[in-house]
Amino acid sequence: MLAIEREGLMENLLEAQNVKKYFPIYDGGVLFKKYRMLKAVDGVSFSVRKGECFGIAGESGSGKTTVAKLILLLEKITEGNILFEGKNLGRLIKQDRSWYRRRVQTIFQDAASSLDPRMRILDIVSEPMEVQPSGTQSKSVIRHRTEEILHLVGLGSATLKKYPHELSGGQKQRVAIARAMILEPSLVILDEPVSALDVSIRAQILNLLTEIQEKQRITYLLIAHDLAMLQNISDQIAVMYLGKIVEMGNTEEVFDRPMHPYTKALFEAVPRPEPGRAKEVPAISGEIGNPIYPPSGCRFHPRCKETVPECRENEPVVRNIGKNHQVACHLLTRR
Amino acid sequence: QEGSSNPLIIAVKAEPDTLVPTDTKYAVTSNPISNNIFERLVDLSTEGKFVPGIASWEIMAGGKEFLFTIRKGVKFHSGDPLTTKDVEFSHNRSWEKSPTYKRYLRGFDRIEIIDDYHCKFFFKAPDVLFIPTRYLQIVSKNYFDRVGEEEFLNKPVGTGPYKLAAWKQGDYIDIERNEEYWGKKPQVQKARFVFTKEDTTRIASLKTGEAGMIMDTPYPLVKDVENAGFKTVRLYTHPPCSVQFHNNNPNVPWYHQKVRLAIAYAIDKDAIVNDLFQGIPAGYPRLAPWELGYDPELKQYPYDPEKAKALLKEAGYPRGFEMPLYYFAGRSYGQKETTEAVALFLNAVGIRCKIQGIEAAQMLAKVRAWHNDPKTEYVGVASVPMAFLPDPVEAISTAYLSTGWGTMYFNKEHLDPIIEEAMVTMDDTKRGELIKKAIKILHEDVASIQIWANTSVYAMKQNIDFTPTLKNREALMLVKDVIIK
Amino acid sequence: MRRYALRRTLLGIITVVIVSMIIFIATRLSGDVAILIAPPDASDAEIQEIRVQLGLNKPIPYQYYVFVRNALKGDFGRSIRYNRPAIDVLLDRFFGTVELVGTAFIVSIVTGVLLGTLSATRRGTWLDQSGKLFALLGQSMPGFWVGIMLILVFSVNLGLLPTSGRDGISHLLLPSFSMAWYSIASIMRVTRSSMMDVMDSEYIKMARSKGNPEYIVIWKHGLKNALIPVIALAGVQLANLLGGAVIIENVFNWPGLGSMIVDAIYARDYPLVQAGVFFISIFLIALNLIVDLLFGFIDPRITYE
Amino acid sequence: MAEKCLLSVEDLKTYFYTKAGVVKAVDGVSFNIREGEALGLAGESGSGKSITCLSILRLVPQPAGRIVSGKIRFQGEDLLDKDNVEMMKLRGKKIAMILQDPLMSLNPVYTIGNQVSEAFKLDGLKGGIGIKQKVVEVLSRVKIPSAERRLKDYPFQFSGGMRQRTAAAIAIARNPSLLIADEPTTSLDVTIQDQFLRLLKEMQKQNHMGLLLITHDLGIVAESCDRVAIMYAGKIVEIGTVRRVYENPTHPYTQALMKALPKLGTRSKKFYQIIGEPPDLSDLPSGCSFHPRCPKQLYICKEKYPPLTPIEGGGYASCWLLNERV
Amino acid sequence: MNNMKIITRNPHHLFSVLKHVPVIPLLLLLPMIVCGIFGPYLYLHDPTAMKLSMALKPPAWVSGGDWSYLLGTDNMGRDLLSRLIEGARASLIVAFFGVGFAGIVGVSIGMIAGYFEGKIDNIIMRFVDAQMSIPAILLIILLAAVLGGGLATIILSITLVFWTQYARVIRGETLSIKQRDFVVLAKVTDCGTFRILRKHIFPNTTNTIMVLATLQLGRAIIIEASITFLGMGIQPPATAWGLIISDGRIYMSTAWWIPTFAGMAIMITVLGANLLGDWLRDRLDPKLRQL
Numbered sequence A: 001m002l003a004i005e006r007e008g009l010m011e012n013l014l015e016a017q018n019v020k021k022y023f024p025i026y027d028g029g030v031l032f033k034k035y036r037m038l039k040a041v042d043g044v045s046f047s048v049r050k051g052e053c054f055g056i057a058g059e060s061g062s063g064k065t066t067v068a069k070l071i072l073l074l075e076k077i078t079e080g081n082i083l084f085e086g087k088n089l090g091r092l093i094k095q096d097r098s099w100y101r102r103r104v105q106t107i108f109q110d111a112a113s114s115l116d117p118r119m120r121i122l123d124i125v126s127e128p129m130e131v132q133p134s135g136t137q138s139k140s141v142i143r144h145r146t147e148e149i150l151h152l153v154g155l156g157s158a159t160l161k162k163y164p165h166e167l168s169g170g171q172k173q174r175v176a177i178a179r180a181m182i183l184e185p186s187l188v189i190l191d192e193p194v195s196a197l198d199v200s201i202r203a204q205i206l207n208l209l210t211e212i213q214e215k216q217r218i219t220y221l222l223i224a225h226d227l228a229m230l231q232n233i234s235d236q237i238a239v240m241y242l243g244k245i246v247e248m249g250n251t252e253e254v255f256d257r258p259m260h261p262y263t264k265a266l267f268e269a270v271p272r273p274e275p276g277r278a279k280e281v282p283a284i285s286g287e288i289g290n291p292i293y294p295p296s297g298c299r300f301h302p303r304c305k306e307t308v309p310e311c312r313e314n315e316p317v318v319r320n321i322g323k324n325h326q327v328a329c330h331l332l333t334r335r
Numbered sequence B: 001q002e003g004s005s006n007p008l009i010i011a012v013k014a015e016p017d018t019l020v021p022t023d024t025k026y027a028v029t030s031n032p033i034s035n036n037i038f039e040r041l042v043d044l045s046t047e048g049k050f051v052p053g054i055a056s057w058e059i060m061a062g063g064k065e066f067l068f069t070i071r072k073g074v075k076f077h078s079g080d081p082l083t084t085k086d087v088e089f090s091h092n093r094s095w096e097k098s099p100t101y102k103r104y105l106r107g108f109d110r111i112e113i114i115d116d117y118h119c120k121f122f123f124k125a126p127d128v129l130f131i132p133t134r135y136l137q138i139v140s141k142n143y144f145d146r147v148g149e150e151e152f153l154n155k156p157v158g159t160g161p162y163k164l165a166a167w168k169q170g171d172y173i174d175i176e177r178n179e180e181y182w183g184k185k186p187q188v189q190k191a192r193f194v195f196t197k198e199d200t201t202r203i204a205s206l207k208t209g210e211a212g213m214i215m216d217t218p219y220p221l222v223k224d225v226e227n228a229g230f231k232t233v234r235l236y237t238h239p240p241c242s243v244q245f246h247n248n249n250p251n252v253p254w255y256h257q258k259v260r261l262a263i264a265y266a267i268d269k270d271a272i273v274n275d276l277f278q279g280i281p282a283g284y285p286r287l288a289p290w291e292l293g294y295d296p297e298l299k300q301y302p303y304d305p306e307k308a309k310a311l312l313k314e315a316g317y318p319r320g321f322e323m324p325l326y327y328f329a330g331r332s333y334g335q336k337e338t339t340e341a342v343a344l345f346l347n348a349v350g351i352r353c354k355i356q357g358i359e360a361a362q363m364l365a366k367v368r369a370w371h372n373d374p375k376t377e378y379v380g381v382a383s384v385p386m387a388f389l390p391d392p393v394e395a396i397s398t399a400y401l402s403t404g405w406g407t408m409y410f411n412k413e414h415l416d417p418i419i420e421e422a423m424v425t426m427d428d429t430k431r432g433e434l435i436k437k438a439i440k441i442l443h444e445d446v447a448s449i450q451i452w453a454n455t456s457v458y459a460m461k462q463n464i465d466f467t468p469t470l471k472n473r474e475a476l477m478l479v480k481d482v483i484i485k
Numbered sequence C: 001m002r003r004y005a006l007r008r009t010l011l012g013i014i015t016v017v018i019v020s021m022i023i024f025i026a027t028r029l030s031g032d033v034a035i036l037i038a039p040p041d042a043s044d045a046e047i048q049e050i051r052v053q054l055g056l057n058k059p060i061p062y063q064y065y066v067f068v069r070n071a072l073k074g075d076f077g078r079s080i081r082y083n084r085p086a087i088d089v090l091l092d093r094f095f096g097t098v099e100l101v102g103t104a105f106i107v108s109i110v111t112g113v114l115l116g117t118l119s120a121t122r123r124g125t126w127l128d129q130s131g132k133l134f135a136l137l138g139q140s141m142p143g144f145w146v147g148i149m150l151i152l153v154f155s156v157n158l159g160l161l162p163t164s165g166r167d168g169i170s171h172l173l174l175p176s177f178s179m180a181w182y183s184i185a186s187i188m189r190v191t192r193s194s195m196m197d198v199m200d201s202e203y204i205k206m207a208r209s210k211g212n213p214e215y216i217v218i219w220k221h222g223l224k225n226a227l228i229p230v231i232a233l234a235g236v237q238l239a240n241l242l243g244g245a246v247i248i249e250n251v252f253n254w255p256g257l258g259s260m261i262v263d264a265i266y267a268r269d270y271p272l273v274q275a276g277v278f279f280i281s282i283f284l285i286a287l288n289l290i291v292d293l294l295f296g297f298i299d300p301r302i303t304y305e
Numbered sequence D: 001m002a003e004k005c006l007l008s009v010e011d012l013k014t015y016f017y018t019k020a021g022v023v024k025a026v027d028g029v030s031f032n033i034r035e036g037e038a039l040g041l042a043g044e045s046g047s048g049k050s051i052t053c054l055s056i057l058r059l060v061p062q063p064a065g066r067i068v069s070g071k072i073r074f075q076g077e078d079l080l081d082k083d084n085v086e087m088m089k090l091r092g093k094k095i096a097m098i099l100q101d102p103l104m105s106l107n108p109v110y111t112i113g114n115q116v117s118e119a120f121k122l123d124g125l126k127g128g129i130g131i132k133q134k135v136v137e138v139l140s141r142v143k144i145p146s147a148e149r150r151l152k153d154y155p156f157q158f159s160g161g162m163r164q165r166t167a168a169a170i171a172i173a174r175n176p177s178l179l180i181a182d183e184p185t186t187s188l189d190v191t192i193q194d195q196f197l198r199l200l201k202e203m204q205k206q207n208h209m210g211l212l213l214i215t216h217d218l219g220i221v222a223e224s225c226d227r228v229a230i231m232y233a234g235k236i237v238e239i240g241t242v243r244r245v246y247e248n249p250t251h252p253y254t255q256a257l258m259k260a261l262p263k264l265g266t267r268s269k270k271f272y273q274i275i276g277e278p279p280d281l282s283d284l285p286s287g288c289s290f291h292p293r294c295p296k297q298l299y300i301c302k303e304k305y306p307p308l309t310p311i312e313g314g315g316y317a318s319c320w321l322l323n324e325r326v
Numbered sequence E: 001m002n003n004m005k006i007i008t009r010n011p012h013h014l015f016s017v018l019k020h021v022p023v024i025p026l027l028l029l030l031p032m033i034v035c036g037i038f039g040p041y042l043y044l045h046d047p048t049a050m051k052l053s054m055a056l057k058p059p060a061w062v063s064g065g066d067w068s069y070l071l072g073t074d075n076m077g078r079d080l081l082s083r084l085i086e087g088a089r090a091s092l093i094v095a096f097f098g099v100g101f102a103g104i105v106g107v108s109i110g111m112i113a114g115y116f117e118g119k120i121d122n123i124i125m126r127f128v129d130a131q132m133s134i135p136a137i138l139l140i141i142l143l144a145a146v147l148g149g150g151l152a153t154i155i156l157s158i159t160l161v162f163w164t165q166y167a168r169v170i171r172g173e174t175l176s177i178k179q180r181d182f183v184v185l186a187k188v189t190d191c192g193t194f195r196i197l198r199k200h201i202f203p204n205t206t207n208t209i210m211v212l213a214t215l216q217l218g219r220a221i222i223i224e225a226s227i228t229f230l231g232m233g234i235q236p237p238a239t240a241w242g243l244i245i246s247d248g249r250i251y252m253s254t255a256w257w258i259p260t261f262a263g264m265a266i267m268i269t270v271l272g273a274n275l276l277g278d279w280l281r282d283r284l285d286p287k288l289r290q291l
């Protein structure tokens, strides 16, 4: 909420400009392999402002994680640019790279697998500090800082000597958070940070995350399936479908007035703990398409209930509707 | 009684490379079988005397010419008659195929065919070995011309008392009686040689009755086989297992005769023969009693460790020394055991042995490389071809002539002239004296230390009679001499 | 599937090429056959002559080229020892090995899978326990020792079975079992554990909840899945059995490739060693190829790339 | 509510005897399902939901797991009295089950057609055209597009949603009277989940099946079930009609769950959080298992487990607070 | 979501597992290891001291036996028990060093192949394939022919033959570990490749390595015995169990104790190693059951 009021003042921390990521997929050939392109992310633009929480929603396979990986430099961008504090990630030199890596951290869905089972919590959390090229800190400094950060995420010093399998799921996720936060990054990418956790633990972790964000003015890029959670936490939201953003904008705005048929259907499909709520006719039929052979025109059209002939032919362009709300749908131009 | 139609099964240790005697590279494995099929120009009597078989001969020109008269009416299994053409052909083929043959006939000059039944071998110098080595075995030229190389090799035909019936590679060879044999008809109709490398299995196959007879019974099992109710007979072949020295290198302790003598005293040869090998192998000091040049006076150096130590002290090694002890690692029983025993006896007098078992192919290469290398340090337990062949001259010349094989011992001054003289002395008594002299030098100089002489032990069922005699020396197994009761 | 098969075949061919190189180089490095067959006092010139005769005086790459060129025509050279075409000597022995190893292999797979499955589905019973013991013993004893012991017990003491040779089933029993025991054990253990994993899986729950009788659950739904690692192991076991044959053939005097190769190595009979080892490898590679294809058959996911 | 009782579970206890101790996975669970009714069983991970339904089918993982006591009456007969063969005949025919993971619940090495037809073969049908038709029909019922062409496909060639629908097809193939669905949609996307739940509802209506739907998503329960049971640490802490439980949760745990749930349509960065962690089933806290996390705990909570107490508005809950009020 | 699964998937830590004691495997193995290490202090007789007059004495409890030669004597009158103790050393040296070196080579190569994939991986795996399609024993015999027999040769051959299995297994492990989130996270925190291999991938393969190594110990001992049996392995004066069997096998029917006890020594050791391997595998990671 804060973010919106100060909108004018805030600069973009991260900016994606028409980013594409194609994966070559083996498609026959014995001696010389043949490939086809899997278009995991296909022209995505958005910008994340400092201090806000930018949410990305979308079905499985829509390319959310791929976007995160591109930002984390875990995959090479096929086309387009990602700018971080104005610097193009595609052209970072070596020093820049480690500077960048200090600024950007991530937390994954499955805490169990994001902690090295063979390392003690102390080593796990302090590893980012240890690999810093700029002047290695002394052991005691590192340890001190580790204890501090563990305290921040609500774990006592007793955990330092433990191994991950001695911790519960919630504690593991706290450790993952501590590790991500130890270098005080400016951007943290959260890829489904709580979906592996039990309902009763989720709230604890989410509260912790927001608390840290407020304290340290960190920017979040939050990827999630859980729309209710996104609505509550994120300031901006982008809805992805088959490698493209179909709708994006201020969270309240998008949730209050979803414009894209897919967004609407998605909201409709979420089961709500409200007994007796009358559900409409099936929100959406069919399944997400194949990113190797995406549907022509608007990628959503085979499942869309409101198709017009154009949908099959042309890709809709992103349009601004309202102050902070963009949609890519042919219906809008029609109206 | 005629032999039954069930074949006599004889388990031997190894499969021959080929049965064609002119072509074989591994005579030891071929002989037991091929000598039943092929015959030599010169035959042997049970006493080891050279007697006419398919041919008789006459020595002329003081041992430079040999006239052979072929027995008439002898036929190959293929039906081709035996003529001097075959002799010539066999000679030529052996000459071409067998380096060993070529070496035995060192002084060979030419062969002359007089007619179908007479031919003459010419030598440049008197050759005392030509008759005794009996190396020439006769294959059929006609047959070769008719069937060509492959079949000649695959279905060999000879003049012997048995013909080849079947050869299952890796498994067995069947022979059956040659009903048209020129000589005495053997009793056994069919025999099968099976190749059983593994000693234990070979023994087991006798015990279970699968085999009627086995060759190469390992010494330690002779008693066992006898206890199990089987008959054993022995054939004293040589080559003796002995400790040998490379005495080309003046810097090693064993260059000195005293040290070698000490070693000779330090080894309890009788214990090795009697306790390790249960008294089976013979412990001849050098030559066997039946051999030309045998010296009854010559005695083994007795086991006397105290004397050995004293000698070592005298030689300047009161605290002993370190010494390599090589042996041919392979699968022939006894070498390794002897080596270990020798090492243990020597350790007791302070000579610390470093045993090294080296596989034949590598060992031969080493020996070859060492031949003229004055830095060589070699002491080994090995079987030198000593009196393996009917005339000791052959063995002495190959082993101890300074131009001989990878030789370890040289005595150009004293020994070489004697050996060279013996090689051209056709007269047996004179040659015998020369051999005696040479052996004495070898013995006194401790050129090598004889430990035991190879003995083949045949084990068989009680109803089988087979007595190996001196005529089995190369043949090892002649089925025609077997009687089944 | 076709494409998968093609790819596997191609990989197989590459493997064959590498194998041929390894064997070729190893034989050349193993020593000089000329020295071995020359008489002990042969001169260097005579030895060189033998080398020339055998074509061993040429540089190794050239020798390899000749070997490959001839091998492609089916000519593996002449055995130095037997003076026959190596391929002939080999073929005489090949079927002996096939018979022995084949029997042992089939016995191991059938017994191993059967025992493993039974033991996995009857966890903790006496059958399971004794099966485990049987497997452990099999994996702890050298085959040759087992062989010798078996001869002692079954041939010499009990007089039930022949000691040696190749002549019908009775001759096959002891050697094939001494070889197979180890493999039975391995296969049984893998089947057992793989079966145990499979039996814990969701689709087995599903199969049971459908109302399938237990035998369908085990032998249809369980086994086919459990076989996947077993098949992978089968190739390894086959290699083990072929290696074991080298020793067992010696112990039981079985006319096969294994004992032939050992003798040939002792005699430095290069062409025969090469042909023998190469043949065994090709045999193995071919069988592994079949195993790979079988994989595709059993596990459809594999062929679908 | 005049419907007959289809399944009644009484004081079911299923324990695992492990090296680490006895795991009381299901520890005295009672509930019943009427014909055509859908009961939701919700609760945290590890609270014993799956083991409860496996116990009903008598498929508790062997050899560690054992049904220790209780009664499972299905259509009037106690399943625990039946022998294995009788149980086998019941499974799939009378009680069917859909499992959580669609990828894992279909056998990867058999074709879809093969696996679906198995159900019919068990009914004594011999192979051939007849079976094929039935298979195609049941697959079309669960809305597998062009089912006939896909019979020869393997599970991995199906998408997650299709696989799950295939599993459903197998479950309903023999028209069972009770369908147990153990978290059938956890691995599906919301849109696909929505489709599947609708399908499930539809099938239930058509066949007049009883449905035991296990999930930890309270949203799903609200939309698909008539009644709901909340499980905590092997016990049912509250049971009642969906409307009652959601609008008026009684047990502190239920209350906390309801509050902790992020809801659509609200916006607050602070969520209500339940302190602590779920207990270890082999080492439960004394008394009420929830007491260490309970914001309203009493002395007695630490000592004795509260009995199930009827609540006005229907259903039961087990909490000392209720007893005090009474 | 299933607790159960998380528990079993959780790989145990080597040290925490080693706190428990595998009684039976250790009972079998410990005596052998003690013999291997402290051999010279244990035996009653010098294993090389022969007394030909004492040859082939049966074990003490058999008539004709002598209590100072508990297990009897061999054909040279050496104490069999002392020789078995002495033989333990060779067998264990071969096994430990062979398997150890093979492990070092195989694990490094396997990690490299698995981590970098692509061309390197392809080349390495082709070599592994090729080598695995030559039966191990044949390859070792060939190598023995090249290098000559003896302890060092056997160790080297076992290394050369055994590394492939490590390479294959570890490559597979690396491929899957590499996908795990903690490796990805390490990249995100700017860890270098070497650090990732050393700190993250290697420690996570140690369980597999340990299990594989213990299981291979047994195989190494058996292979050593087999090669020695063929006459290409260990040569006297060194003593090894395989050699005792090999030399003693002709006494099978007359002095059964020689090959029998030596065979049993092998059996017990291999059994112990296998049991230890099984135990470790069950403890460390049930997933490895298929090794």
Ligand SMILES: Nc1ncnc2c1ncn2[C@@H]1O[C@H](COP(=O)(O)OP(=O)(O)OP(=O)(O)O)[C@@H](O)[C@H]1O
Pocket: A023, A038, A039, A040, A058, A059, A060, A061, A062, A063, A064, A065, A066, A067, A291
């Ligand atoms: N390394 C890769 N190689 C090939 N294809 C990939 C790769 N990574 C992702 N993909 C494909 O790209 C598409 C997008 O994947 P991505 O993981 O970004 O989806 P997602 O939105 O994060 O899905 P989820 O919600 O399931 O995590 C998918 O179709 C996926 O199969």
Ligand SMILES: Nc1ncnc2c1ncn2[C@@H]1O[C@H](COP(=O)(O)OP(=O)(O)OP(=O)(O)O)[C@@H](O)[C@H]1O
Pocket: D016, D018, D023, D024, D025, D043, D044, D045, D046, D047, D048, D049, D050, D051, D052, D061, D064, D065, D216, D281, E001, E002, E003, E004
């Ligand atoms: N085979 C087993 N051996 C030992 N304990 C087991 C076994 N299976 C399940 N458990 C234990 O039983 C308890 C209940 O498990 P159950 O699978 O019923 O939980 P659940 O409520 O279905 O959880 P989830 O939501 O994760 O599926 C868990 O604590 C689990 O650890």
Ligand SMILES: [Mg+2]
Pocket: A064, A065, A066, A191
């Ligand atoms: Mg994702």
Ligand SMILES: [Mg+2]
Pocket: D049, D050, D051, D182, D183, E002
């Ligand atoms: Mg569950």
